[in-house]
């Protein structure tokens with residue numbers, strides 16, 4: 091039986107391995123339906139620090155580059171808080187993103203109807219919400235030079251960060267945005283501050299030119315970042331795909347995340363540029379961390395991780411039908427009232443991590459009759 095592809099599993103620390111176990115079970119289920127993945131596993135974060143004295147070894151990094159598709163759990167924990175900066179578990183994650191050149195960060199904000207009351211906004215504003223924030227991840231003010239803090243001769247100090255973007259950097263992330271929108275509801279909102287920033291002017295001009303040249307079938311709007319933040323809490327359903335830079339994306343994706351009300355439900359994907367064969371390097375991970383407060387208790391919500399795996403099916407292996415099936419199974423299980431502790435509501439059935447996995451697998455079985 092031909093394999094669909096290879097995946098490198100990096101479960102990491104805390105609840106990372108617990109939620110990744112439920113992904114393994116779904117992969118097993120797909121395998122029984124003749125959709126085989128070759129899964130390899132390695133250490134990252136505190137687990138790698140304990141075993142090798144670094145949060146990510148060069149060998150693991152090389153393996154991630156060679157395999158190209160990474161499913162990541164979570165890293166970190168109080169045991170590692172006092173380590174020097176370079177040895178902290180999070181450095182492993184940052185190195186993966188940087189060395190794989192994952193410039194496009196996708197953060198969907200999806201509100202399942204069954205969980206609409208968990209949002210801080212009114213039910214009617216968020217019920218059925220399905221938007222995607224696409225954040226440029228490797229450029230902009232977090233990386234621009236010069237940067238630093240210097241002493242001034244007259245006393246005091248001066249701090250500098252540099253916001254910098256090239257046409258090529260803007261184009262490659264905008265292209266991802268147009269392509270994603272083409273597979274969704276066909277609308278891109280490009281977000282910057284062209285009213286006060288030169289990078290914003292170039293951003294707007296470049297996105298518009300790419301649209302006019304190649305993506306005329308996708309609707310394109312431009313918004314200033316401050317207005318976008320306001321619109322996200324005023325009427326979030328007006329958006330489909332929002333494409334923006336590193337700094338604004340950082341803020342707007344957290345803002346959109348809170349519309350859904352629960353950290354245990356939020357998936358993400360980070361994509362690189364396509365190679366000659368059209369394959370992108372990519373990493374998929376839940377937005378949440380290692381949750382040391384609940385680790386080892388078997389109560390973590392595995393849905394963020396499973397939704398990240400659905401993104402892997404869709405974006406790395408073109409298995410949209412299977413991704414849809416998994417997302418539908420998750421929605422049905424929530425409809426039936428199954429809840430992990432973090433999203434528990436009155437009258438619902440409380441389940442463990444593996445209990446949620448059991449219910450989802452049962453629903454997957456039902457989906458094939």
Ligand code: NAD
Pocket residue numbers: 105109163164165166167168180183353354355375376377378379380381382383384389390391392394432
């Ligand atoms: P966190 O996301 O780990 O947890 C925040 C809160 O949300 C906790 O109360 C936790 O119990 C809860 N929570 C998170 N995910 C959950 C899930 N799937 N199911 C149920 N409840 C869930 O953030 P934190 O507490 O700020 O950080 C803990 C550690 O994780 C730190 O070491 C931090 O540096 C690290 N971290 C790692 C990542 C990552 O690996 N991508 C992201 C954020 C934080």
